Amino acid sequence: DVRYSFTLLESTAQGNLVRVQTDTTQQPLDINEGSKLELGSTAKLRVLATYLELVAELHERLAALEPAALKVTEVSPRDSLGRWAVQYLSGPNDHSLEAMLEAAMERRFSASPNEQFFTGGGVHRFNNFNRKDDTRQPTLREAMQASINLPFVRLLQEVVRHTLAQGPGGTARLLEDRFDPRREAYLAQFANREGQAFLRRFWRKTDARTPEELRAMPLDGLRPGAERLAAVFRYLEPAASPDALGVFLSAHLGAQAPSTARVAVLHERFAPESMDLPDRGYVARVHPLELWLVAYRLQHPNATLGEAIAASAAERQAVYRWLFRTQAKDAQDTRIYTMLEVEAFLEIHRRWTRLGYPFGHLVPSLATALGSSGDRPAALAELMGIIVNGGIRQPPHRISDLRFAQGTPWETALAPTAAAGEQVMVPAVARALKQALSEVVETGTARRLAGSFQSTTGADLSPGGKTGTGDNRVVVKGRGGLALNRTATFVFYLGPRHFGSVTAYVVGSNAADHRFTSGLPVQILRSMAPVLMAHLDGGSESGCPREP
Structure with a gap:
């Protein structure tokens, strides 16, 4: 039941050359680049x-x-x-x-x-x-x-x-003093400027989406719950009947869907006129402006960004003004922090995207440190390439050149246009990360790999990397339920030029029967050493090596 994927790239003057990219699924989907997996501690x-x-x-x-x-x-x-x-x-x-x-x-x-x-x-x-x-x-x-x-x-x-x-105006400091005279004055300025900034980000996130994709966006990353789902559905579909809400909840919650009587209560409770936008965003765990923009684009499919910004003036003020009232400070500060945390993760996501993170958003939770936002093996390999290249992000190349009609008057040769790498990480940071990754192999969770890649030519092929294990389960009423998949990943570098990832995973109900950890892909890579050394020892030629 265990399936494997493997990616190996080489850093060269022409860019990152893809030497191997394969898996054992025998399916059209490339698990390296076409998946979203919880890869655990690689995060x-x-x-x-x-x-x-x-x-x-x-x-x-x-x-x-x-x-x-x-x-x-x-x-x-x-x-x-x-x-x-x-x-x-x-x-x-x-x-x-x-x-x-x-x-x-x-x-x-x-x-x-x-x-x-x-x-x-x-x-x-x-x-x-x-x-x-x-x-x-x-x-x-x-x-x-x-x-x-x-x-x-x-x-x-x-x-x-x-x-x-580090936010403009020291936003987080407003949590400390409810009598801070800057609150009201700062709020109007903050709501106008920052609200527009977030609308622009959400506009890019929602651009070129079909209506069905737009409706699904606020639900992405939500832990299923009747109240959260109802809060989003009633805002996006204000004229929907209780029956329509019931069908929607059944589709997302299955056997855990509420009764007909409960659906009627939720339909009334989350009616458009019964709850303002900030409260609805809080219940749904979705940034209110993202929720508003999704609804706006559904209602105005041909609108421009400028029109959306103009139409959102009242909503931008409302989203932030209510957060800074002086009554019930503890309760208000709890909600303030929830919203500020969402905004902080938008900035963290911007940083991760620069380093190759492949998805449009992060789950705004500290659980992201343990992999809850997901990742892709190929994206992790790209991050490793940035570290190996001293902080430079280089484009990957799968084809070195194409030659047609050789030996004829129509002979044609094509080659990729040279593209300069982009410095996306301070070189000293890249060196510090590479050192930390080498210690994972020397004394840490990947130590079984130590000494596996011994060069006969004197080349330094010392490996480094990071392990990760993911166990994605449906959670019902706070208790772990059915396992959807289990993954174990090792993202690595081998010497000064080669890097990649190995992933082992099981999908479906059989996942609950497996207890392997990231030690499995580490051992797989160790077992592959004799095959790989034929290509690593002494360096590679400019073209991709043939399959052994």
Whole structure:
């Protein structure tokens, strides 16, 4: 039942050459590039990359300041990353970027699972794969090697809070004082400027979508629930009857669909006139402006972005104004943080997209650190290529050249146009990530791969990589139910030029019968070493090697 996919690329002067891209499915779908899988802890590599990028940005902004200026640098109480950067650069440390990145990897984060995290609009708990890690407080380097969950959940929480603190006007600071005189004045300015910015992002996200695709977009990433689904459906289909709502809920919830009487209650409760847009977005766990724009585009399929911005003036004000009332501050702050977290993940998604993340949005939850937003094996290989290439993102090439009618007057040769790579990551960050990945093989979860690729020519083929295991299950009333699939992935590099990914997965009801971890793809790659060494040892020629 276990299926495998394998991707191998080589970094060359012509770009990233695809040497192998295959799977064992014998199906038209290419699992490497055409899937969306929960690849588990491979997401920790993306989180770590974002974290180190932020450290590099803080270094660029703060390292040149005099001690007196550093001392008075204002840092939000919630911004522990910014506070650490100021403290590090204020001390008698090596202030070079490389040294600061090294120190950032040595920071310690608790692995305790006994904390509740308010994220994704609710309270969540996370666990470690190995309970022996629960009492540890490892460095990030150690947590990466052992793939410990809770330090990376807390690291992503720190990234989210730092992102909020860096927002225009210090948006997150408005949570601290309900009597802050800036609230009302800032709200109008924020709603107008930031509301337009988010509308533009959502416009790109919804562009070129069919009506059916538009209706499905607000539901993507939602954990199924009658109230969430009803809140979205009644807003998008305001004239729909209770029967139509019942059919919709049955289609999405199956046996868990509510009774006819309950459907009638939901139909009334979530009627368009019974709930304003911000409250509806909160219930649905969807940004209100995205929900509004989907409805607007369904009603005005030929509208332009300018028309949508003009039509949304009242909604932009409403979405933000209600969040900053002074009554019931704790309850309001809970909703404020939910919305701000969504906005922070939009910025994090922008960073991930620059590094090859293939999907249009992230689940706005700390569970994204553990893979809940999904990934693709080929996209992970692309991220590894950026790291191997010193932060440069190069285009992949599957064909080196095409030759027609050789030896005739009509002989024609075609070759790809040379394309310069794009520097999307600071080289020092790429080097720090590569070092962390090498330690995963040397002493971490992929250590069975150590020593597997021995060159006979003296070439350095030392591997590095990140493991990940995903177990996608339907959750009913807080309890894990039927397993939909199980995946295990290893994204790797082999020496200075080659990189790729190996994925093992089971789809369907049989997934519940399997307990393999990411050790399986690591072992598969180890077993492939004799075949691969024929192409790796001594380098490759310019063309793609023949299948052995």
